[in-house]
Amino acid sequence: MTTSRYRVFSDDQWARVEPLLPSNAGRRGHPFGDNRRVVEAIAYRYRTGIAWRDLPREEFGPWQTAWKRHRRYAADGTWDRVLARLLAEADAAGKVDWAVSVDATITRAHQHATNTTRPEQDTGAGSNHRNQLPAEREPAGHGIGRSRGGLTTKIHAAVDGRGRPLAAVVTGGHRNDGAVLAAVLADIRVPRIGPGRPRTRPDSVIADKAYSAGTYRRALRARGIAVVIPQKSDEIAARKRRGSRGGRPPGLDTDAYKRRNVVERHFALAKQWRGLATRYDKLAITYRAAVILAACLIWSRI
Structure with a gap:
């Protein structure tokens, strides 16, 4: 078990999140070992911005385990499902x-995030909605422009009236904010209890x-x-x-409108x-998965 210095989840938060995580790697008789240790390793890596290889082995075990688990959870939408459940519980309690508020923030892409292909090259369907297959969720150019x-890369987010995240879409930094509005709103999906x-x-x-163009206004209305x-x-x-x-x-x-600052x-x-402040991930889906993990941490406190 990791020491408290390295943890981001309290015991109460972990008690809510752990039952929502997959219990095995898809092979009968091979359950995941020490889920909390691995998840804390993933969170610690993004909290500090260190390389995966630099994860303290004595606290988190082999770095490869944390990376593979994060990659798996990013591909199969695990953190999206966890967030959906936490949001459902909060909404049922009237806490959403x-x-x-909707906006986007831009982050620099480190050279480690851009050494696979040129950002101009197409890499997939250009969308990352939760209900799509993993291969279709990787945006064009790996979400770097x-x-x-x-x-750079952009995180387009929708937050509730108290600044807590409801949805996130990752695109290249050159994308217009308003053009991604429909995708951000489509990513808001809170199940019922x-x-x-x-x-x-x-x-x-x-x-x-x-977001002031008439096209966006009409779509919302x-x-x-x-x-x-x-x-x-x-x-x-x-x-x-025109008179x-x-x-x-x-x-x-x-x-x-004075409440818009909650998204900032x-x-x-x-x-x-x-x-998250600097993108080190080569794949947009792994970077976005960390954004959703951070959102789960926020909602698990509610």
């Missing part, structure tokens, strides 16, 4: 605030001007979602130039894990 900051379909629709979406997004200055000027033909300006609940605080908290 459905005034959802060229932007003003060089080789008992009968009923999963909840997928927020009460409202709060976002900055990067079509789903019955309140839109709390300010207009860009050029959109306002264009509407005024009466420009139509009425979209309304903005300024009090509700979420990113600030997530980037305290150095392995």
Whole structure:
């Protein structure tokens, strides 16, 4: 068992998470050994940003075990299922605030994350929704692109009204935030405890001007979602130039918009894990799995 200095899960948190993890490696009679030790190793690696080979062996055992387990959990969606269950329990208890804020944060891709193929090369279907097969969940270019900051990747996230993560999508750093809005909202899927379909629709979406295009507004309204997004200055000027033909300006609940900072605080908290603040992973699915693991840690406290 790892010492408390190396742990991120409390005993109570682990008691909630452990029953949701796979119990074996898919072979009858070969159960996983010491799940907590391995999961703590995975979390420690991302919290500190060290190389897998540098994991303290006396605390976590062979580094290969931690890496293989993380790779397996990333491919089969284990952490997505854990997060879905934790969200379901929180929603059943009325602890999810459905005034959802959406934004993206950009991170530098370390050279260890970019030495397999050029980021311009296609690597798959370009999507990473939970219900797809592992091969289809790896985004094009491994979710790495060229932007003003060089080789970068983006985490597009949706958080509830208290800044707790509901969904995450990883793309290249060059991708426009608004263009990924539909994928982020599609990633929100909170099952019910008992009968009923999963909840997928927020009460409202709060976002900055990067999401202000009319296409995004109409898509949200079509789903019955309140839109709390300010207009860009050029959109306002264009509407005024058209006079009466420009139509009425979209309304903005300024009090509700003040709550948008919760998503910024979420990113600030997530980037305290150095392995998330800088991307070292070659595969987008393993990087995203660490983002979801961090989300599970947050919701296991609720």
